[in-house]
Amino acid sequence: xxxxxxxxxxxxxxxxxxxxxxxxxxxxxxxxxxxxxxxxxxxxxxxxxxxxxxxxxxxxxxxxxxxxxxxxxxxxxxxxxxxxxxxxxxxxxxxxxxxxxxxxxxxxxxxxxxxxxxxxxxxxxxxxxxxxxxxxxxxxxxxxxxxxxxxxxxxxxxxxxxxxxxxxxxxxxxxxxxxxxxxxxxxxxxxxxxxxxxxxxxxxxxxxxxxxxxxxxxxxxxxxxxxxxxxxxxxxxxxxxx
Amino acid sequence: xxxxxxxxxxxxxxxxxxxxxxxxxxxxxxxxxxxxxxxxxxxxxxxxxxxxxxxxxxxxxxxxxxxxxxxxxxxxxxxxxxxxxxxxxxxxxxxxxxxxxxxxxxxxxxxxxxxxxxxxxxxxxxxxxxxxxxxxxxxxxxxxxxxxxxxxxxxxxxxxxxxxxxxxxxxxxxxxxxxxxxxxxxxxxxxxxxxxxxxxxxxxxxxxxxxxxxxxxxxxxxxxxxxxxxxxxxxxxxxxxx
DNA sequence: GGCTCGGCTCGTACAGTGTGCGATTCCACT
DNA sequence: AGTGGAATCGCACACTGTACGAGCCGAGCC
Numbered sequence: 261x262x263x264x265x266x267x268x269x270x271x272x273x274x275x276x277x278x279x280x281x282x283x284x285x286x287x288x289x290x291x292x293x294x295x296x297x298x299x300x301x302x303x304x305x306x307x308x309x310x311x312x313x314x315x316x317x318x319x320x321x322x323x324x325x326x327x328x329x330x331x332x333x334x335x336x337x338x339x340x341x342x343x344x345x346x347x348x349x350x351x352x353x354x355x356x357x358x359x360x361x362x363x364x365x366x367x368x369x370x371x372x373x374x375x376x377x378x379x380x381x382x383x384x385x386x387x388x389x390x391x392x393x394x395x396x397x398x399x400x401x402x403x404x405x406x407x408x409x410x411x412x413x414x415x416x417x418x419x420x421x422x423x424x425x426x427x428x429x430x431x432x433x434x435x436x437x438x439x440x441x442x443x444x445x446x447x448x449x450x451x452x453x454x455x456x457x458x459x460x461x462x463x464x465x466x467x468x469x470x471x472x473x474x475x476x477x478x479x480x481x482x483x484x485x486x487x488x489x490x491x492x493x494x495x496x497x498x499x500x501x502x
Numbered sequence: 503x504x505x506x507x508x509x510x511x512x513x514x515x516x517x518x519x520x521x522x523x524x525x526x527x528x529x530x531x532x533x534x535x536x537x538x539x540x541x542x543x544x545x546x547x548x549x550x551x552x553x554x555x556x557x558x559x560x561x562x563x564x565x566x567x568x569x570x571x572x573x574x575x576x577x578x579x580x581x582x583x584x585x586x587x588x589x590x591x592x593x594x595x596x597x598x599x600x601x602x603x604x605x606x607x608x609x610x611x612x613x614x615x616x617x618x619x620x621x622x623x624x625x626x627x628x629x630x631x632x633x634x635x636x637x638x639x640x641x642x643x644x645x646x647x648x649x650x651x652x653x654x655x656x657x658x659x660x661x662x663x664x665x666x667x668x669x670x671x672x673x674x675x676x677x678x679x680x681x682x683x684x685x686x687x688x689x690x691x692x693x694x695x696x697x698x699x700x701x702x703x704x705x706x707x708x709x710x711x712x713x714x715x716x717x718x719x720x721x722x723x724x725x726x727x728x729x730x731x732x733x734x735x736x737x738x739x740x741x742x743x744x
Numbered sequence: 745g746g747c748t749c750g751g752c753t754c755g756t757a758c759a760g761t762g763t764g765c766g767a768t769t770c771c772a773c774t
Numbered sequence: 775a776g777t778g779g780a781a782t783c784g785c786a787c788a789c790t791g792t793a794c795g796a797g798c799c800g801a802g803c804c
Contacts, residue, residue: 308754315791316753316755316756376667382696408722415656418661424618457634458630461648484726484734492729522781523781550783561764566762567762567763
């Protein structure tokens with residue numbers, strides 16, 4: 261009857277002959293703007309200006325702003341290196357996860373969008389397809405296949421999103437790296453007065469490289485997830501039933 | 503010198519004597535509005551109307567909308583049942599994770615906010631403090647403590663956020679549960695034409711209860727994470743060095 | 745050539761946003 | 775009663791997404 265979602269992906273894009281404005285151009289320009297100026301900076305008027313066209317001209321090629329963002333997000337999905345089907349699954353999964361994190365850190369605006377709407381673009385679907393195959397080859401079957409890859413994806417998304425948030429919050433105060441650390445520490449101390457354990461604990465980070473410690477946290481978590489999947493395989497929790 | 507963040511939490515709230523408008527009232531009303539009408543529906547004018555006051559009166563008690571959202575988010579944090587310090591860590595962690603998921607599903611607007619800004623409110627900090635203690639008692643030490651709880655948190659956030667997104671997307675098309683499943687399936691099929699494996703796979707879900715399968719996915723992932731942490735403990739990856 | 749027609753662009757307009765500012769009200773205390 | 779600060783509010787500004795209709799431009803037909 262009526263299409264339940266009328267997503268960008270169900271409709272076909274406008275012909276885009278030799279026009280001055282094409283969907284691809286629009287999406288590319290939007291991504292540039294998003295990368296350099298952030299999510300809040302993307303307005304149709306600014307995008308139009310960047311493209312040297314009227315703001316509302318964009319609406320010929322794209323139904324609305326949301327749809328444009330969906331397209332941009334799928335483009336980001338496309339930047340993630342798909343794990344090779346033939347490599348050992350632990351390796352494949354690890355490569356994928358690191359790549360996804362790197363891509364999201366390169367396009368900070370994408371993380372929140374990626375989580376806040378279903379991803380049905382071709383790149384997203386291709387990614388899921390590949391992940392599925394990797395998981396199946398690893399030994400998962402039935403619904404456990406989905407559980408496996410979605411666990412992995414959830415971890416990457418869930419760890420990268422706050423990471424980006426912290427970067428943005430700290431980055432907006434222009435200070436040196438060490439100043440930045442002190443700032444973090446002082447704020448933490450302030451918010452934490454009632455939690456001496458926590459406060460004492462964060463003294464650990466006083467002389468740490470913040471980026472390195474984030475990478476370490478990511479590796480730790482990733483290893484956990486992978487080992488956890490391994491446990492499922494070893495125990496035979498992988499078959500269709502569960 | 504200059505406060506690097508001037509967060510809500512560093513400033514103290516307005517006295518809030520017997521005024522008709524108090525910070526607490528405002529936050530409560532905001533949460534009600536958010537719960538019933540969603541994130542986009544919260545505007546200062548609407549909130550003012552709900553409170554029977556001028557929109558800009560709110561700004562006496564709250565610096566800006568972002569700050570109001572921070573307060574609301576911390577309130578949500580407060581709804582999460584903290585794991586008891588004495589219970590076995592696997593149980594404690596599991597209880598916490600399930601509670602956090604439940605709370606986020608009850609306040610769908612909170613998930614994206616929670617990920618997109620640093621959480622320094624008292625409830626958030628208290629939660630981290632408690633999680634930290636649980637992890638330490640489990641046997642983690644040094645930075646591994648943080649790695650452990652942040653892995654757990656990342657998983658819960660990362661799995662719940664898309665779950666909410668799907669709910670919202672499907673919920674906006676008013677259809678019965680079974681219709682809803684068919685819709686999902688048909689869209690998936692459409693987006694998936696080039697990926698026969700994937701398409702075939704999703705036939706599995708044709709007669710599944712979608713909520714139940716999400717819960718199952720969550721349990722699966724949570725078990726993975728916990729088992730992964732267990733592996734770290736067993737292998738002695740927990741000490742301060744790494 | 746001129747004419748028409750459809751694809752495409754754009755200016756204008758509308759309803760709505762967050763919030764700075766100055767005026768106004770209200771209450772506690774002298 | 776008067777005064778001073780706390781609290782509220784209306785208005786205004788700049789900005790948002792996008793509906794709408796008027797126009798441009800190039801291709802096919804007479």
